[in-house]
Amino acid sequence: MASDTRDVVVDAAKFAVPRATVSAAGDQSAPGAAIDTQTIGQVTVQDPVMTARQVSVHYGAKKAIADVNIDIGRNSVIAFIGPSGCGKSTFLRCLNRMNDTIAAARVSGTITLDGKDIYDRSEDVVQLRARVGMVFQHPNPFPKSIFENIAYGPRIHGLAPTRADLDEIVQTSLRKAGLWDEVKDRLDQPGTGLSGGQQQRLCIARAIAVDPEVILMDEPCSALDPVATARVEDLIDELRQNYAIVIVTHNMQQAARVSQRTAYFHLGNVIEVGSTNQMFTNPRHKLTEDYITGRFG
Amino acid sequence: MQNLSVIIAILGLSAMSYWLGRRRSIAVVGGLRSAAQLHSLPGYYGVLTGLWCAVPALLLLAVWHVVGQHHILDVVMSHLSGDYLTASAGQRRLLMDEVLRLAHGGAALGDVRPDVRAAAQEWIRLDALSRTAGGLVALSVSLIGASVAWSRISPTLRARNGVEWVVKLALVLCSLIAILTTVGIILSVLYEALRFFHLVPIFKFLLGTSWSPQLATRADQVGSSGAFGAVPLFAGTALIALIAMLVAVPIGLLSAIYLSEYADRRVRTVAKPLLELLAGIPTVVYGFFAVLTVGPLLRGVGQALGVAVSAESALAAGLVMGIMIVPFVSSLADDMLTAVPLGLRNGAYALGATKSETIRRVVLPAALPGIVGGVLLAVSRAIGETMIVVMAAGLTAKLTANPLEAVTTVTVQIVSLLVGDSEFDSPKTLSAFALGLVLFFATLVLNIIALRIVRRYSEQYK
Numbered sequence: 001m002a003s004d005t006r007d008v009v010v011d012a013a014k015f016a017v018p019r020a021t022v023s024a025a026g027d028q029s030a031p032g033a034a035i036d037t038q039t040i041g042q043v044t045v046q047d048p049v050m051t052a053r054q055v056s057v058h059y060g061a062k063k064a065i066a067d068v069n070i071d072i073g074r075n076s077v078i079a080f081i082g083p084s085g086c087g088k089s090t091f092l093r094c095l096n097r098m099n100d101t102i103a104a105a106r107v108s109g110t111i112t113l114d115g116k117d118i119y120d121r122s123e124d125v126v127q128l129r130a131r132v133g134m135v136f137q138h139p140n141p142f143p144k145s146i147f148e149n150i151a152y153g154p155r156i157h158g159l160a161p162t163r164a165d166l167d168e169i170v171q172t173s174l175r176k177a178g179l180w181d182e183v184k185d186r187l188d189q190p191g192t193g194l195s196g197g198q199q200q201r202l203c204i205a206r207a208i209a210v211d212p213e214v215i216l217m218d219e220p221c222s223a224l225d226p227v228a229t230a231r232v233e234d235l236i237d238e239l240r241q242n243y244a245i246v247i248v249t250h251n252m253q254q255a256a257r258v259s260q261r262t263a264y265f266h267l268g269n270v271i272e273v274g275s276t277n278q279m280f281t282n283p284r285h286k287l288t289e290d291y292i293t294g295r296f297g
Numbered sequence: 298m299q300n301l302s303v304i305i306a307i308l309g310l311s312a313m314s315y316w317l318g319r320r321r322s323i324a325v326v327g328g329l330r331s332a333a334q335l336h337s338l339p340g341y342y343g344v345l346t347g348l349w350c351a352v353p354a355l356l357l358l359a360v361w362h363v364v365g366q367h368h369i370l371d372v373v374m375s376h377l378s379g380d381y382l383t384a385s386a387g388q389r390r391l392l393m394d395e396v397l398r399l400a401h402g403g404a405a406l407g408d409v410r411p412d413v414r415a416a417a418q419e420w421i422r423l424d425a426l427s428r429t430a431g432g433l434v435a436l437s438v439s440l441i442g443a444s445v446a447w448s449r450i451s452p453t454l455r456a457r458n459g460v461e462w463v464v465k466l467a468l469v470l471c472s473l474i475a476i477l478t479t480v481g482i483i484l485s486v487l488y489e490a491l492r493f494f495h496l497v498p499i500f501k502f503l504l505g506t507s508w509s510p511q512l513a514t515r516a517d518q519v520g521s522s523g524a525f526g527a528v529p530l531f532a533g534t535a536l537i538a539l540i541a542m543l544v545a546v547p548i549g550l551l552s553a554i555y556l557s558e559y560a561d562r563r564v565r566t567v568a569k570p571l572l573e574l575l576a577g578i579p580t581v582v583y584g585f586f587a588v589l590t591v592g593p594l595l596r597g598v599g600q601a602l603g604v605a606v607s608a609e610s611a612l613a614a615g616l617v618m619g620i621m622i623v624p625f626v627s628s629l630a631d632d633m634l635t636a637v638p639l640g641l642r643n644g645a646y647a648l649g650a651t652k653s654e655t656i657r658r659v660v661l662p663a664a665l666p667g668i669v670g671g672v673l674l675a676v677s678r679a680i681g682e683t684m685i686v687v688m689a690a691g692l693t694a695k696l697t698a699n700p701l702e703a704v705t706t707v708t709v710q711i712v713s714l715l716v717g718d719s720e721f722d723s724p725k726t727l728s729a730f731a732l733g734l735v736l737f738f739a740t741l742v743l744n745i746i747a748l749r750i751v752r753r754y755s756e757q758y759k
Contacts (some may be wrong), residue, residue: 206648
């Protein structure tokens with residue numbers, strides 16, 4: 001498919017009609033059933049840690065996201081919300097180049113971290129992922145001990161020259177992830193033996209251990225029960241002191257609780273970006289309003 | 298009336314009853330349109346009727362035949378002249394065989410006693426009578442069964458449940474056959490092995506270091522005293538299996554890692570079947586390869602280096618056996634590596650691990666239990682492998698750890714002990730069963746351990 005705007009509009013309209021109400025598509029856009037794919041709201045922030053400009057991803061011939069422009073601010077949480085298949089996880093995976101592991105995925109546009117293009121030839125993907133950590137939808141601790149799970153990252157990046165350094169890193173990471181008190185007496189037990197919520201916090205501790213600047217979280221609570229979810233959400237709020245956090249979530253209450261900024265994705269486009277407060281109380285785009293009020297999605 | 302024609306007739310009747318039963322089930326509810334009123338689909342009524350027609354009749358026929366044959370022989374033999382009743386069991390057996398051979402049209406051996414000839418004729422008469430009567434009874438049972446089942450067909454008859462019960466019974470019987478065969482083999486080997494252990498003490502067999510099963514056939518024969526210390530055989534088996542694993546594990550594992558992690562799809566679709574082709578080569582062909590190619594090659598290399606390599610060496614057999622096992626190891630390891638969840642790889646990549654770090658530190662450890670299980674299965678195959686070692690390893694039962702010398706294995710000895718004419722009460726022949734028993738236990742234990750490891754691994758990730 002060609003990457004011009006007309007194709008995207010046709011594509012969007014084709015998918016939009018059965019899901020969104022006709023009025024949702026009609027009110028905001030120009031005459032005709034097409035959705036306005038221009039992002040509205042506040043795309044940029046002061047002193048961003050990461051920026052994305054005109055980012056598009058194709059899976060083979062299929063376009064997954066189109067022309068995404070967004071800034072990731074320091075020491076704040078930005079939530080990506082939107083219906084399933086809208087491209088929010090795909091975009092998240094662009095930020096630490098996890099899409100590289102998918103042979104069919106092709107990324108275009110520019111993404112920078114501290115002003116440097118992460119898709120530049122000179123950029124090492126291994127270094128990048130050490131600076132942009134990631135937590136997945138399903139907790140995926142390695143089938144090793146709790147200690148080894150945390151120590152893995154520092155080891156491969158040579159962050160801990162001595163055993164004492166390693167012990168120090170493991171302890172701080174587990175403390176920051178709020179898991180230390182629960183596991184300090186059984187660091188040699190397998191990480192897979194923890195409960196689901198503990199496993200997810202272990203994975204967060206594992207990500208923290210390599211001291212990243214940005215942490216990406218792909219629906220980190222969707223496999224957890226409400227109590228474990230609340231703990232992880234508290235943790236995200238604490239982590240904001242030190243890291244920029246990008247969270248993808250299907251749970252709008254969660255987005256409202258943990259984030260300072262919110263971006264609404266719809267069929268591969270960012271429809272609206274703004275402060276979470278404004279997005280949830282006074283959305284400017286009809287699609288955002290419909291999604292947030294539960295008319296679809 | 299022959300049994301075969303009766304069986305064919307019953308099966309024909311059964312097919313007919315299927316059709317009749319099916320038709321009646323539709324008729325009792327007044328046509329196909331109202332077939333939904335039936336408890337089961339019409340076909341089930343047909344099958345049930347057919348089963349009632351065939352199964353009891355065939356069972357009866359079988360029982361009739363077995364009991365009949367036995368009984369006829371008893372009756373016939375009791376007509377023989379008085380000395381039969383007083384004869385020894387062996388003589389009775391001989392007379393019975395004589396009668397049966399005559400009755401089945403065999404040639405008489407020498408002079409036949411008139412009473413034996415008469416008994417044979419009596420046997421023929423009674424046998425024909427019994428067959429006719431049995432056939433008639435079976436056919437009538439089949440007709441009765443079919444008509445009873447046919448008349449009981451009603452909308453409330455639970456035909457499906459009945460048919461399913463019979464099907465379940467058939468499934469149970471089939472699995473029982475497999476299990477009972479295994480048990481039977483174990484028991485027969487165990488029985489003969491115990492006979493051997495009466496002749497040769499079990500500790501002498503398990504711990505003795507000298508193996509020379511040749512027995513003196515004459516009292517004055519020299520040098521064939523017979524020694525049944527199996528340690529050299531166990532050592533030879535272990536040596537060859539060890540060499541085989543030293544070849545198979547690295548090659549198999551590394552090729553599996555290449556195929557599952559590095560190879561792109563096109564290479565994989567070609568290379569994997571080619572690798573698995575190795576598993577399809579008959580072991581005899583591997584044997585040729587070992588004897589005609591690898592053996593002389595090693596000998597040549599040995600001469601060049603100034604090392605004596607015997608023509609039949611443990612090394613040649615082990616190397617070729619290792620190649621044979623490569624596909625087992627690589628195929629299983631490949632499955633285990635592919636089964637490692639994507640989430641784990643992603644987790645490692647997201648921490649900034651390189652591909653090789655991810656494979657070495659995350660994927661391999663996660664797959665290790667399964668791989669170990671696969672390797673143990675391969676070991677049990679290496680131990681039980683016969684053809685390659687028969688051709689390439691030699692027959693000399695030498696207790697040595699030098700892979701360049703000829704050694705022999707448990708399987709080779711079993712083959713050489715049982716080939717040719719042999720009497721089944723000499724320790725030489727019976728020792729083969731004792732060796733078989735040891736081999737069986739070794740592979741059984743390895744398999745149990747391997748399966749446990751594999752199972753524990755597969756429980757880890759659901």
